[in-house]
Amino acid sequence: MEPSTARVFRIITILAFAPTVAFVLPHGIGTHMLCPALGILPMAISACVGLVHVLGKAKFRAVSIAMDIFCACFLIGVLIPSWVFIASGGSWWYGVNAGLVMVGTYGTVPMMVNFMIHTWFVLCELHWRGLFPKKTCPHCNGALGRSSGRAQQGYQHVGREETNASGDGKEASSSVRFMDEEQGGPSKSMDGRPSTDDEAARLL
Template sequence: MPPISTQPPPTTAVHVFLRRVALVQYAFCWVLLLAHGIAAGRALPALGLLPLTASALLSGVLLHRDALAAAGSPVQTSLSAQNVLYCDLVVAGVQLTLLIFSWIDLSDRYGEASLTILGTYGTVFMMVDCGIHFYFALREIFHTLLSPKCHCPHCRSVHGRGRGGICLPDEDEYTPLQSDVGDDSAPQDASEQV
């Protein structure tokens, strides 16, 4: 059986586009959320800049890594598919939490219509970024769960995965420790004769 690659699936134009959107929108949301935070004197939704900054950094690093790999550079980064999955999950989870609390905070201010509109426009960028990271996280989770091959190096005769991602062997992998097992000329113990 040929060796199975543990590399993540190759990036497509959609994935590059979504990472670029997460990177480019940072400048626009930074202006809106910072202006709202200064004008309103409140932390929400301006705290959304923290996961948006992490998102922009992650997207920039991944785009740079892909550009180096496309150029044939032997430089390897420590960002495996699992690390990227964890980063996407953390960023999306923090953004979703801040979005919910931001919407609650914005709905409590009835007299400040212009500030509410400014804050709401800022949360649109957070929603888009949250959706992008959930897309990548769910894509990687489904790729891991539904992968037709086992990626572990120690089981070479594996056809697929069973329930819960457990690798199932193709055939009986038992090999006798003694070479004379099954040989009729070999002496048998008295305990084996029943």
């Protein structure tokens, strides 16, 4: 991930703290529900982690990835019961109106944003560690282990020529030349080439 992109994501985790408090705190006071009001705690930790990265104080990579994992797990642990309580429509707590349900729903949005950001940082770190290697060619950046359709047709053509007992030498040589061109090497054929002595004699 580019440093500028990572910085923008960290700033988002900081800014998301204010709307979370503005929505989930009134919801918790009005409904006496623990969730999603409990989300203020992981959002505060997430904002602190983002602030440390923005200020350039994050010196240890292992600590950073551990904090991202912790924030992501804490947030999803609050979001799941929050969705369950909000989806119940306040049936477990009498007197909860639709307005408070809507406020609680809005409060979970910045929590979901921070959860996705921390999860993204964790996945990027795992990719950097080589746990998700890419099988690509270092020269052309193409996927390894996959052959093009034309090359596959060439292989099938060679197989047919080898199994065909009635084929002559010209057909076999054409298939060999086709395979050499697919592999990027110089074309080789079974037809004999003139020797260097003959070429020298012709020039003289």
